[in-house]
Amino acid sequence: MTLLRTAPSSRWALPLRCALALSGWLAVAASGLPAGSVLRVLVSTPFLLVCPGLAASRWARPRVGRETGRAPMLEMAVLAVVVSLALTVLVVVPFYLNGVFTTLRALATLAFVTSALALLPVPRGRGRPRDSRRDPAPDPMAPPAAPPRQPPPGAPPDSAPSGDSRAAGRPSRPGGRR
Numbered sequence: 001m002t003l004l005r006t007a008p009s010s011r012w013a014l015p016l017r018c019a020l021a022l023s024g025w026l027a028v029a030a031s032g033l034p035a036g037s038v039l040r041v042l043v044s045t046p047f048l049l050v051c052p053g054l055a056a057s058r059w060a061r062p063r064v065g066r067e068t069g070r071a072p073m074l075e076m077a078v079l080a081v082v083v084s085l086a087l088t089v090l091v092v093v094p095f096y097l098n099g100v101f102t103t104l105r106a107l108a109t110l111a112f113v114t115s116a117l118a119l120l121p122v123p124r125g126r127g128r129p130r131d132s133r134r135d136p137a138p139d140p141m142a143p144p145a146a147p148p149r150q151p152p153p154g155a156p157p158d159s160a161p162s163g164d165s166r167a168a169g170r171p172s173r174p175g176g177r178r
Contacts, residue, residue, distance in 0.1 A: 017058075021118040023051045024111025031104050044107070052110055053084030055117035087113065 023046075030043040057079045091109045095101040 017118045020051055020055055021115040023047050024107070024114040028104065028107045028111050031107055047107075047114075048088055048110070049084055050080050051084065052087040052114045052117070053080035053082065055114045056083045056087065059117065059122055 027044045027047040030037075030040045033040040057076065060079075088106075088110065091113070092101065092106050095106055095109075
């Protein structure tokens with residue numbers, strides 16, 4: 001079975017991004033349930049394991065060169081889980097080290113980060129290969145290129161001046177050997 005990895009149609013892209021953004025706030029709402037509640041675990045665990053990473057990987061995903069098969073889907077799933085765990089650690093550790101850690105505070109912060117990453121538009125230039133530009137515009141902040149050096153008057157036309165005295169056939173130090 002060959003699956004074609006394509007972006008969701010524009011008709012479904014915004015609702016999927018909104019669902020991803022709302023998943024965090026659903027986990028925050030579920031944190032009000034009792035600590036041993038099965039519903040709380042079923043809502044919070046998938047959010048913590050997948051949603052922040054899925055929202056963040058949207059920014060890292062190339063838009064060109066779509067591949068087919070299961071490998072890209074597996075790659076995206078692994079990337080989403082790993083990035084989610086990394087974001088969770090980055091949120092939880094500062095709260096814990098400052099002595100202000102609560103589950104609600106950590107979930108709310110992750111829900112905010114996930115919502116921002118899911119709802120903000122990805123910059124248009126993302127995913128475009130650098131080699132596709134045929135005539136790139138010069139960088140206005142780059143210093144101008146130095147003009148080529150002209151040989152001094154009286155020098156043979158094929159020899160270019162060089163700062164290295166050994167290139168001219170002279171010893172580098174007085175009394176030195178070639």
